[in-house]
Amino acid sequence: MPALPDPYAGAAALLQALSARGLHVQPLPHQPSDAPPARPILSATHLLLPESLDAEQRRAAVAHAAAHLLYSPTAQPSGTLKPMALAVISAIEDARAEQLLMQELPGVGAWFLAALQASVEPHGLSCMALLSRLSLALLDDDYRDGNHWVGKGRTLFAKARRMHGLHDTAAFRRVASVLSNDLGQMRVQFNSRQFAVPAPYRDDNSYLWDYGTSPDADGNPMTVQQPTKPGSPAADDAAPPAAQLAELLYSYPEWDYRHRIQRRDWCTVHEYTAAVPTPREPDGPTPRLPAPLAWRRLDRSLRLRHQREGEAIDLDAAVDAQVRHHLGQPSDGRLYLRAVPAPRRISMLVLLDLSLSTAERTQPDTPSLLELEQEAALRLASTARANGDRVAIDGFCSDTRARVHYHPLLDFDEPLDAQALQRVRAASARYSTRLGTALRHAARRLQAEHAELRALVVLTDGEPADIDVHDVRYLVEDARAAALAATRLGLQVWGVAVDPGAAVYARRIFGSRRQRVLPSPTQLPRLLGGLYARLAQG
Structure with a gap:
């Protein structure tokens, strides 16, 4: 040497x-x-x-x-x-x-x-x-x-x-x-x-x-990924869909149960205003709007009593007039009932979990949970709107606290036409489930509605999770805090979880009376119909 x-x-x-x-x-x-x-x-x-x-x-x-x-x-x-x-x-x-x-x-x-x-x-x-x-x-x-x-x-x-x-x-x-x-x-x-x-x-x-031939010969950064399902996006697809035109940013707090503090402006919601998306290649015939649920149309009018004119006699007023007559007292002549349209009673926002796991299929030829969520939400919207109520459909997913993606898919005032159907069905699954932040933003949107009853219904497949949080209880407690805050604003918050093991965390977040756990996603349309019936009938 x-x-x-x-x-x-x-x-x-x-x-x-x-x-x-x-x-x-x-x-x-x-x-x-x-x-x-x-x-x-x-x-x-x-x-x-x-x-x-x-x-x-x-x-x-x-x-x-x-x-x-x-x-x-x-x-x-x-x-x-x-x-x-x-x-x-x-x-x-x-x-x-x-x-x-x-x-x-x-x-x-x-x-x-x-x-x-x-x-x-x-x-x-x-x-x-x-x-x-x-x-x-x-x-x-x-x-x-x-x-x-x-x-x-x-x-x-x-x-x-x-x-x-x-x-x-x-x-x-x-x-x-x-x-x-x-x-x-x-x-x-x-x-x-x-x-x-x-x-x-x-x-x-x-x-x-x-190394032999370089595994990265094309120079692209590569990461270890989970295999994706047919028709589902790759896990590292960080770009929003090309059809999205605008992005609005909102800051929200997050509850830290370990230190019992609310971290101000801790999470950022990216809300996307979407154009009509380019439709994905369908596996079969393009589906139509799901038929409304079988539903007895409610009488949505108010009957005003003690009117000077109307379509029917107000029996109570008539009896009162007779009593006054026998007592020698004058009657005011207000003896009729008159029907007037009642104000819209329900505004409902259906919030879809768009996390990556919702794209999974139990069998290659069966619909994914996300597809079942979309169809169930559209059927509920069709039923409720036919009954005169207002329904919106939004979706969310998260990529750390800095990027909680929020997608308004069907607005309250938007007609349920072919473009709206296309937008709801084109929503894709990606990322994770930071539920608390999405609940806060959804509550903000729903709070602007003027209705006797305002309901926020969450459809999800699992407990809240995100890649920057490893304490399994942390995001559950934050979602619970967000649900309680929405309730204090006068909103009803309901949770529907398609997860046999969801009973504990769903009850913790939504309360025992406002959570439903489904062992199978095929039960979603029926459950949502029953939930709407309960809300509509008071």
């Missing part, structure tokens, strides 16, 4: 001592300015170190390379793994190899910890930030992190170590698969062109993988 100037000669000697492998240790050539931050590169013959590393980072980089040389499989086929999955698997392997080296040489642990603590990103939800915190959490038992994903990674890693031992690479590969899948469900963005291993002392993972 040719003589190397310090510090690389010392690094080569240290690597030889730690791994019993004589590699060439050289400076890493200068990287282009638009490239990701430089990281060490390890191969079977060379270790290239960025000149930006200080002495402590260089020492940790050499120890990390030794851990890979001793304990890590090399040149594994990357196959169809997406870049974010490769990054998570590599981070788990980095921790596994380092812990094995720490078992043999406990002193190197301080090198790794110092470098990880210096590079950790304590805030943020980017892939690099989460991986930097997970890396520290896996080596530092004293590190505390409030993020659910980081805590889950630490728990799964410790369980695999306890049950299988650090030498079982397959066990830790399974841990990494679970964590990368979770990141996909969380829709964490990953740009493969800009990604760099968070800790500067760790190598770029090229030692671990045989």
